[in-house]
Amino acid sequence: ETGVTQTPRHLVMGMTNKKSLKCEQHLGHNAMYWYKQSAKKPLELMFVYNFKEQTENNSVPSRFSPECPNSSHLFLHLHTLQPEDSALYLCASSQDESQGGNEQFFGPGTRLTVL
């Protein structure tokens, strides 16, 4: 495996379910990100981890809970979601969060539908 991988690629869940999204990067990067992408809207940064420490939480509801056990893996735990949470969830990584010019490498995303 190379680059950034995400599983599952598609997920349908009810509002009472609990599920987790997984992201893994094979690039030796130190920063990892969760984004939400809704149709015709800018990418919304949700969480940032730099050297396994959470450095950003952009007022994300507590029904989204991130976990970063090591610099290669990132999880997004989901519980009691709402239909408006349906979106594409993208994971990305970069060499270091605080360095300018470090491009972010994105995974293919998880298409989430909340019923």
Add this chain to the structure above:
Amino acid sequence: GQNIDQPTEMTATEGAIVQINCTYQTSGFNGLFWYQQHAGEAPTFLSYNVLDGLEEKGRFSSFLSRSKGYSYLLLKELQMKDSASYLCAVLDSNYQLIWGAGTKLIIKP
């Protein structure tokens, strides 16, 4: 507030040239990125500009004017595979990426 503006959609003809504009108002500036995103796929990096001027990379070029808060992505010799969304993003003073909503480019034969 911070804001990135780019056209929602553009149409161009195969073999032609198209320019996608991006204007920004952000708290500080540490560079501007362009990404390409095909439908159903991950965004992929195209270019990074931090100094004024034009950066050329094959068929794609990116221009930046910091004083005008303006950038454009120029695509030459358009191919059908260039049909995608093009995302403009600015790195602000806190090194956080502020994203535009993207420009959907449709290429017609």
